[in-house]
Amino acid sequence: MSELAASARRAVEAALAAGAGDAEAYASVEDGRELRVHGGEVESLSAASQSGIGIRAWIEGRVGYSYGTDLSEAGVAAIAKAAAEAARVADPDEFAAPPEPAPIESVAGLSDPSLAARSTAEVAELALTVERIALASDPRLVAVEQAVYADVAERVAIASSTGVAGEYESSTCFAYLQALAEGEGSRETGLGFGLARGPDGLDPEAIGAEGATRALAMIGATKPASRSCPVVLDPTVAASFAGLIGGALGARAVQRGRSPFAGKLDEEVASSAFVLHDDGLDPEGPASAPFDAEGVPRRRTALIEGGSLRSYLYDTYTANREGGASTGSASRQGYRSQPSVSASNLVVAAGELSDEQLLGEAGDGLYVTDVAGLHSGVNPVTGVFSVGASGREIRDGALAEPVREFTIAGELVAMLGAVQAAGAEARWVPFGGSVWTPPLLVAEMAISGS
């Protein structure tokens, strides 16, 4: 047993000693670095190491949680005591219980040795390359506000009084830039990004070129006419919507009547062109792991298939409420947060149309490359949304002039019903959680512009 797993084990014992009937401990150690470059220079270089433990205590159906960074014996005992104290404040809930242990299989490929092998100077060069490629692309590409490289290597251990025990290591890294282009009296921004398990999986030239291309394409953008028309969502935008849908499929919101998908199991909720899975095991998925935030094995779950709603996402508590099984969908933002139900990696099935064919299929409409205000413009309870957007006109099946400062509005379930086709070219996108998605053609959306 590793030192970390031993800490988790000790924490469970300490919580039981503090009066908990059942207890679970989640411990993690993280080492990361982040580089920001600007104007050919490293602007900041951060080295981060952190470790901590979060303890969940159950006392007769009452649940409490506490966390801390002090992993000494006295420190862990204090956290355990605080978790038990927190439980005594909560009201009892008959469905609150820790999961029973299930066999955990390791997932290959979660850690990339190139993370440790690449020196800080090497990853600095990667970030500088991202910036340089963008700046060299076009004289109208006047600056890169920031190019960033960040990575983190993490070890996680979990233990519980019911016998759950597991640990794994994983690594992730990403690079992105915000490019600035100027022309025709306006300034435009373009985001380029890539994510991988290690720096060798990133393509700095492609990232830099993507940011530059996106910014340059927006020069001269005007407001489009208000209308209802076909809309193609590029993968970054499709991912944001997939993330909202994944969130609304969490059983907690559904059971409490706070989801547009409540009461719609096995009903038609989408066109057959929109197929959605949750996949917690794909080694390329940033959120993949052998087990979820409470030690339940991750798995692959069909959510929307053949146009109908096949399953919600469950953690142990929400599964207990329905007498069903967890889908391994407990997540947490590190040891500071207690587990709650949410998607792991959302996978939107690719279709057969190339990007050109998808635009051809749209005929006349809008190609949306960016949305803003998702956290305030979407009502997660009702699914009603209105968000800011920018992109390009589609005319006669081809991309035409850039457009900005308009909104797209509608309702999530109605939008899924209007998905006419999915493109063939999918990618991983870190927006809306972690999402693998192609571009999507929606037959009709409401545009508010000029």
Add this chain to the structure above:
Amino acid sequence: MSGLLDPAVAERVLARALANGGRFAEVFAERRHGLSMSIDESRIEAVQSGSEEGAGVRVVEGGTTYFAHVDGLDPTDLERAADEAAAALRGKRTEPRPLQAVDHAPLPIERRPEQVEAERKGALLRELDERARGQGAEIAQFTASYAEARREVSIANSDGLFTGDDRTRTRIGAQAVARRDGTVETGAETLGAHRGFELLEDDPGLIAEQAARKALTLLDAGPAPSGSMPVVVGGGFGGVLFHEMTGHGLEADHIQKGASVYVGKLGEQVAQPLLNAYDDGRLPNEWGSDAIDDEGAPTQKTQVIEDGRLTSFLYDHLTAERDGVASTGNGRRESFRHLPIPRMTNTYIAPGDATPEEMIAEVERGFYAVSFAGGQVEPATGDFVFGVSEGYLIEGGKVTRPCRGATLIGNCLEALAAIDAVGDDFFMKTGICGKGGQKVPVGTGQGHVRVGAMTVGGTER
């Protein structure tokens, strides 16, 4: 107040941080403690406490900042952070100045939340639940949360500054879901301050009733209009409009990178003369107030718009150094795990002399955005978007019906210049602002404000 750092240890850590050169070094030590809980389905749940302590050390040389953070505040932890920050430098040792303690009185806290029994906090949430459900049988769901957080910070730097702060914030939030036949609507309200439990001694249950009333009102809502029209924005959290469309663009890091539409506008008329606006980190016990910023600079009241003229940007230590000015006390960070960057504190439009009734009466057809769910801006282009949480149609100078699902969208400079009336009914509200992956508490405020023309993005055809 610099109790987390022993001055002798801090001097030693700063010297180690400068072992390979650097013109500036700083150690930021922090102890955090928090408690939160919520009520859902009339049951107290998600009771959670947490404690963390650690330090971040940075060294600045040329245009580069080297930063490392560690958990723990033992001298060995601090030295490890200093060594890691210094590891990538290759220069000759520089010497820090001897530390000089500067005391700033923390904001007064009358009733320390950690000394109030947890059961009392649970009882408060139950009261909120009852008050919300008392608004009508159509209230189908109600959730509320309570959160208290204390941050003790100590800061020492190689310029000889040695200071600290002790901050306690308390906040409650309420969210109601109303249901009638197939229609579902939501309403939310918050109350928060840089204060202790005394914040909740008056009538905290009021926010539950307000949230419930918003949700119930929206049950009668129709679709929001689309297109350009006059927009009257409500007081308090309506100030998020100014926060997004001007405040972010005035943060000096955006300015210095050319990534703000306010570049080159200092001293220029950017709004009508009726507009005066401030960033003020000293508003007594306000949500975004602190005694000092996270670099040890005293917070201050900075006028950013005077009679419509742009008068100041918002600076932290490094951006101020670059422009040869003094920090405006806006260097803030989420925690010891983050680098400070220029951030707003409490940003507001000062009260004007119009009344909300007058403003609305002058509008033939327009939109009344009472409150927002939030907003977002891209400072480089000035494009902004706000989600309206409570909005109404204005027809013939009168508020006629509630609207659901409205978003306001526009460009900063145009919308700022289009503000043609400022109300006398000023108040502040709390927000959580995200930038560069860091969240900090900010206050926003204003009386009613009217924007002559803005695009409303709804679904009405």
